[in-house]
Structure formats: C-alpha cells, structure tokens
Amino acid sequence: MANDPISQFQISKILPLEVGGIDISFTNSSLFMVATVGVSAAFLILTTSGRGLVPGRLQSVSEMCYEFVADLLRESAGSEGMKFFPLVFSLFVFILVANLFGMFPYFFTVTSHIIVTAALAMLVMSVVVFYGFYKNGLGFLKLFVPSGVPGVLVPLIVLIEVMSFLSRPISLSVRLFANMLAGHITLKVFAGFIIMLTGALGVGGAIVSILPLAFTIALTALEFLVSFLQAYVFAILTCMYLNDAIHPSH
C-alpha cells in the first residue's frame, strides 16, 4: 500500500552485517544518522574555517547556534554547567538536524524511533547521575529531599521525588519520539487523503481534496516548528537536569 502511514518508519538493511548473532546492519536509519552528523559537522566546521572577524552569512548561522545553546546552558546551569556545553550542543544540533532531515519526502526520521531517543535520554541521565555523585558524593541524594519540608512528609516527598526523577528519561525520550512519529503519520495521512479522494471520486474528489492539501501545507509548517521545538525542549531539559547534578540542594 503506497500511502501506508507506517511504512515510512520501516527500517531496511542497506549493508547486512551480523556479529556474534547480533544484527548490526547498516540500515536506512544508520544512513541518516551518518548524513545528520556529516552535514551538521561539515557545516559547523567549514563555515567557521575562515575564522572571519566579520562573519559571513553562514558563519553567523554557526555562531548563532553556538550562542543560542551557550545562553541556554548558562541560564539554566550557571557558568559551572559550561563544562557540559559540548554535550548539550551536540544533542541539540543532532536532534534538530535529524528532525529537519525527516521533513524531506522519502527521508527517514532517525528520531522517530524510541530506541534512539531513549538512548539519548539515557546518555543525559547517566551523565547527570555519574557527575552528581562524582561532584557531590552522597550529597547528591539531597536532590530527593527538598529543604523546609516538615519531617512527617519527608518519606512521601522523597518517594514522589524519586519517582519523578525515574520518569525523567521516559518523558524525555517519549516526548521526542511521539512528536516525530505522530507528526509524520498525520502528514502522511492527510497527504494520502488527496490521492485517495482523487482516485475514488475523480474530478469531484480532486476539488474536495483541496481541503486535505491545505491541511498538509499547514501541518508541514507546524512540523518544521515541532522539529525545532522538540530539539529545544530536549536541550533545555538536559540543561535543567545537569543543573540538578551541579547544584543538588534546591
């Protein structure tokens, strides 16, 4: 079925590989990961290679990205958080470019697979946990005991705080995954209506299909916004979680 909205998420092997019974094939997903990394790294490195004192247009774009993420991190986690700047910057750019790549017709959306977003979320959470304990020792556990809570409520609050901490990687990964998945399905469905209506009702269907066409155009614009917004949300939440690792007593 040509307009099956799910087929766009199908992973197909380009170069089948198997090591010790584990399938590690180079797939369309791998291809778009490589493309995402290649294009964004090449852009950031090549546009800044001139080291122009007065930046050109493209160099300005790279500098804007840098300052955008740097301001984000500095505002949420203070100047101490700047040691995580490469991590936050890489996450933001990787997710943003992967999302935007997904907006091209026939392109694969890397971030529409839960395993990818979950891996990125787990990367953030493990950095938070490891750095939190490394820097604060057991003081990191103060994160779960807000100051000024009456003694009776402490066990309950600690339980809630632990649960909210554990749900962070889930919400972080599911938010990105679900947004990309749902957005692409909706786009495909509305675009599919045009073909279905025209195919089934002929000229009349073609006229009626102006409506789903308008929806498709509006949704495309919305999806571009979502692509940016989800990368931004992922980055800002990463900054806030890192802030918890740096300053656990809130």
Added chain:
Amino acid sequence: MTANERGMIVRSAAAAALALSSCLFGGLATAAEAAEGSGEFPPFDSSTFASQLLWLVLTFGLFYYLMAKVALPRISDILETRSDRIAQDMDEAHRLKEESDAAIAAYEQELAEARNRAHAIAQEARDASKAEADAQRATLESELAEKIADAEASIAKVREAAMKEVGSIAEDTTSAIVSELVGGRITKAEIASAVKEARG
C-alpha cells in the same frame, strides 16, 4: 466566524480524526500482516535495536568528538577574538577622542592667544600712527606759526617803513601843491610842521 463555518470546521475535523484513526489502524493492521514476514510496528521492532544503537553510538560519538575538539573551540575562539577586538577598538576610539578633545582645547587656546596678540599689535600700530600724525601735525603747525610770525613781522616792517615815508611824501606833495598855488617860497620847516599838524 459564523456558526455555519464553525460547524464546517468541526465536521471536517471530525472527518479527519476518523480518517486518521482508520488509517492508523489500517497501518497497524498492515504492519501486523507484515509482522509475519519481517516484524511488528517498526519503532517497537527490537530486532533493529542493536543496529540502531551501534550506529547511534558511532555517529553521535564522532559528532561529539568533532564538536568538542574542533568546531566549538574554534567558534569560541572566533567570538573571543571578536569581543577582544571590539574592546580594543573601543579603547582606541576613547583614546583618540581624548586626544582630539585635547587638540581642540589647545587649538582654541592658541586661537584666543592669537586673537589677543592681534588686538595688541593693532592697538600698537594705531597708537604709533596716531603719535606720528600728531608729531607731524605739531611740526607743521609750528612751521606755519613761524611763517605767519615772519610774515607779520615783515608786514609790520613794511608798514612802519611806509608810514615813515608818508611824512616825506606829504611834505613833497605839500611843497609841490603850495609852490603851484602860491608860487612863493615856503620853507621846508614850515611845511614839515604843517604836515605834522595835519597828521596829528
């Protein structure tokens, strides 16, 4: 927005939702059919997880390395150089402004001094020319006064001489008149006394 329009939008939204869910289920059904062949709903197909994880680690790791070692230090270097340069240029501009302010002040002071000097020179010149003119006038006047005095003295002399002559002329005239009239002899002494009498 009229009620009619709103109704239309609601209807089309409902139709869209219906179609969306039917397509979704249709898609899921297709995927389920395909499950017998290759797997289930693609994002939940765990057979692809290992490959995705491995390639994510490789690509994202490489990206992180490139960002941390090449791109970000370079951009931070560019931004730092620029802000340094701007600060330096601002300092330079401040310094130049101060210099130009000082130059303007010096210029104005010099101008005022020059103006004062010009005034003094003009005054001096005026005074000198006035003094010279006064002196010239004074010499001219004294010369003129001298000449007038000389002239008056010579006039007085001439007049005195003339007055002295008047007596003898009158005596001559009188003797001539008398000799014509009387034909007699009248002494010079008589005539002189008569002239003297007449002149008073």
